[in-house]
Amino acid sequence: MHSLSAIEIRDKFLRGEISAVTIVETFLKRIEKYDHEVGAFLAVFNERAIQQAKKLDEKRKAGHKLGKLAGVPIAIKDNIHVKGELSTCASKFLTNYRAPFDATVTRLLEAEDAIIIGKTNLDEFAMGSSTENSALQKTRNPWNLKCTPGGSSGGSAAAVAARFCPLAFGSDTGGSVRLPASFCGIVGYKPTYGRVSRYGLVAFGSSLDQIGPFATTTADAALLMEVVGRHCEHDSTSLDAPQEDYLSSFNGDIKGMRIGVPWQFLEQLAEEPKQVFSAALEKLKSLGAEIVDVDLSILKYSIAVYYILATAEASTNLARFDGIRYGQRSARAKTLDEVYDFSKEEGYGPEVKRRILLGTYVLSAGYKDSYYKKAQQVRTLTIQQFKGIFQKCDLVALPTSPFTAFEIGAIKDPLQLYLEDIYTIAANLAGLPAVSIPEGFSRDGKPLGMQLIGPQKQDVRVLKAANAFEKVTDYHKALPELAK
Amino acid sequence: MSNLDKEAIHNLIKLSRIECSEEEQARLLKDLEKILVYIEQLQEVDTANVSPCNQVLEGACNVMREDEVRDIMPRELFLSNAPSQVGGMIRVPPVIKSN
Numbered sequence: 387m388h389s390l391s392a393i394e395i396r397d398k399f400l401r402g403e404i405s406a407v408t409i410v411e412t413f414l415k416r417i418e419k420y421d422h423e424v425g426a427f428l429a430v431f432n433e434r435a436i437q438q439a440k441k442l443d444e445k446r447k448a449g450h451k452l453g454k455l456a457g458v459p460i461a462i463k464d465n466i467h468v469k470g471e472l473s474t475c476a477s478k479f480l481t482n483y484r485a486p487f488d489a490t491v492t493r494l495l496e497a498e499d500a501i502i503i504g505k506t507n508l509d510e511f512a513m514g515s516s517t518e519n520s521a522l523q524k525t526r527n528p529w530n531l532k533c534t535p536g537g538s539s540g541g542s543a544a545a546v547a548a549r550f551c552p553l554a555f556g557s558d559t560g561g562s563v564r565l566p567a568s569f570c571g572i573v574g575y576k577p578t579y580g581r582v583s584r585y586g587l588v589a590f591g592s593s594l595d596q597i598g599p600f601a602t603t604t605a606d607a608a609l610l611m612e613v614v615g616r617h618c619e620h621d622s623t624s625l626d627a628p629q630e631d632y633l634s635s636f637n638g639d640i641k642g643m644r645i646g647v648p649w650q651f652l653e654q655l656a657e658e659p660k661q662v663f664s665a666a667l668e669k670l671k672s673l674g675a676e677i678v679d680v681d682l683s684i685l686k687y688s689i690a691v692y693y694i695l696a697t698a699e700a701s702t703n704l705a706r707f708d709g710i711r712y713g714q715r716s717a718r719a720k721t722l723d724e725v726y727d728f729s730k731e732e733g734y735g736p737e738v739k740r741r742i743l744l745g746t747y748v749l750s751a752g753y754k755d756s757y758y759k760k761a762q763q764v765r766t767l768t769i770q771q772f773k774g775i776f777q778k779c780d781l782v783a784l785p786t787s788p789f790t791a792f793e794i795g796a797i798k799d800p801l802q803l804y805l806e807d808i809y810t811i812a813a814n815l816a817g818l819p820a821v822s823i824p825e826g827f828s829r830d831g832k833p834l835g836m837q838l839i840g841p842q843k844q845d846v847r848v849l850k851a852a853n854a855f856e857k858v859t860d861y862h863k864a865l866p867e868l869a870k
Numbered sequence: 871m872s873n874l875d876k877e878a879i880h881n882l883i884k885l886s887r888i889e890c891s892e893e894e895q896a897r898l899l900k901d902l903e904k905i906l907v908y909i910e911q912l913q914e915v916d917t918a919n920v921s922p923c924n925q926v927l928e929g930a931c932n933v934m935r936e937d938e939v940r941d942i943m944p945r946e947l948f949l950s951n952a953p954s955q956v957g958g959m960i961r962v963p964p965v966i967k968s969n
Contacts, residue, residue, distance in 0.1 A: 482951075483951055484950065484951060486943055486947045486948060486950070486951065487943065578927075579926050579927055580927055580930075593926055619935075620941075622932075622933040623927075623930075623933075625927070684915075687911065687912055687915060689908075690908060690909045690911055690912045691912065693905060693908075693909060694909060694912075701886065705886075708887075709953060710952075710953070710960060710962055711948075711951070711952055711960060712951035712952060712953075713951075713953070714953065715953035715954060719963065720963060721963050721965075722962055722963050722965050723887075724963075725962065725963060726887040727887055727888065727889040728889050730886070730887060730888040730889070731888055731889035731890065734888065736894075736897075739888055739890070739894075739898065740898060740901055740902070742886050742888065743879070743882045743883070743886060743888075743898060743902060744902055744905060746882050746885050746886045747874070747878075747882055747902070747906075750882070750885065756913075757909065757912075759922050760912050760913070760915075760917060761912060762922030762923045762924070763915075763917035763920040763921070763922050763923070764912055764915050764917065765922075765923040766920050766921060766922065766923040767915070767917070767920060769923060769926075799904075800901055800905070801901075801904050801905055801908055804905075815926075816926070817926035817927050842927060842928055
């Protein structure tokens with residue numbers, strides 16, 4: 387049962403072939419058996435999940451109407467609030483912080499009868515590309531336990547890849563859903579900026595952050611989008627647009643669709659990932675899509691722009707962790723200033739400190755124009771270049787990452803790690819919807835992902851094309867050893 | 871353009887209110903220098919007459935609401951996360967010196 391999709395599990399439950407308690411127990415047993423090797427979860431909701439499942443079984447017996455996610459277990463990244471449960475952000479600062487309210491996504495999931503099964507590991511405050519920056523534990527890639535799952539939503543990606551649950555949520559500021567999805571061989575989706583409410587997501591880079599789903603199929607990801615992709619009055623950046631209907635458009639027909647590929651930007655790509663990506667493009671062609679060469683030369687500056695804007699925003703957002711109202715307060719602090727200084731020193735890991743300092747620097751007097759303003763101007767150019775391309779093309783295709791999953795501890799230089807996100811960051815800068823779908827494997831058996839990026843608000847188009855690709859491939863069906 | 875040095879790092883640490891050991895400051899200086907060299911490449915982009923991005927979404931505008939009390943979190947619930955509290959209030963070290 388564990389390898390079924392969310393929709394298949396839900397339908398079995400709705401048909402009465404399986405109880406919600408059995409579903410939850412099956413996945414909890416897998417977590418108990420394998421998660422000491424993978425390390426995906428920071429908290430597993432054994433009792434809470436079973437209680438919810440029991441209620442759901444009763445609800446079904448009584449003949450009440452059941453939700454779109456009835457009986458489906460789902461994991462949540464530990465920077466998204468589930469009321470009454472810890473939200474640690476994998477930081478020592480928030481080790482004991484209990485969410486006093488539900489995130490909007492949590493509320494919407496539970497309203498559709500999903501069962502939240504636990505909270506997953508991440509890079510501290512979602513800052514990283516490998517989940518190695520978690521202050522709490524290591525997460526390993528289910529395909530190769532020596533490797534990272536990618537990041538920052540590495541726990542959620544590993545949980546779905548290991549089939550500890552069919553669905554999970556992560557957050558994506560510069561690729562933090564798509565990169566781990568690529569490393570772990572599953573579907574990861576970053577919606578249009580504002581499509582999913584961020585109420586209850588601990589803020590990192592507010593002009594970039596977006597919550598997004600992980601799933602084993604595009605249909606499951608689309609189902610989650612139908613549940614959470616709606617306007618929310620608690621988030622002032624929430625898109626005021628009607629809910630989209632995804633699944634009904636999944637007819638596999640992408641004939642005549644024009645897909646742009648910025649070949650010049652991909653010159654540096656190594657031989658193997660280039661071959662796998664090219665083969666994936668051939669598949670799209672065989673479905674009747676037209677592949678056209680496009681100029682996205684501005685993308686070469688994405689990382690520089692990102693590390694100015696994301697750190698500037700982070701330094702502002704993280705100022706709230708002062709050791710006064712919530713979080714850890716240093717026991718050494720004797721004065722108010724020491725409360726701030728020592729609590730932050732003890733609470734933050736090295737990467738978080740690095741980014742706060744960098745963000746403070748690029749915003750400081752004398753440097754703001756040459757860094758922050760310049761970056762915002764190049765961001766405008768990035769948005770414009772995409773806009774120009776989308777007048778000629780329906781979608782843009784890119785590899786999700788230049789590499790497959792790398793070994794834990796292999797990349798020590800922070801800048802080197804930033805470069806992992808070279809292909810994912812632009813979608814955040816321009817607010818575009820982008821999916822990563824399994825496109826093949828390397829010779830040493832590690833998954834690779836392809837990214838499809840669409841114009842703002844064209845979330846349905848992106849997932850529809852990904853679904854058409856999935857229909858004629860079977861990479862998404864491959865299972866890591868511990869899930870067979 | 872960047873002239874990051876020990877003093878600049880010291881100043882940044884003060885601005886961000888993060889206590890840092892000398893050793894950590896030296897490490898941060900090295901890391902930040904490297905990152906700033908990388909970021910420097912932005913200067914080669916011609917941005918004359920390009921306005922800085924201030925809205926990601928096309929057509930987005932500021933969203934306002936009435937300034938009214940809503941969604942009140944019960945005091946006990948809020949305080950349950952406070953590191954130190956007394957009599958329904960958050961306790962902090964004294965900020966006014968007594969003579």
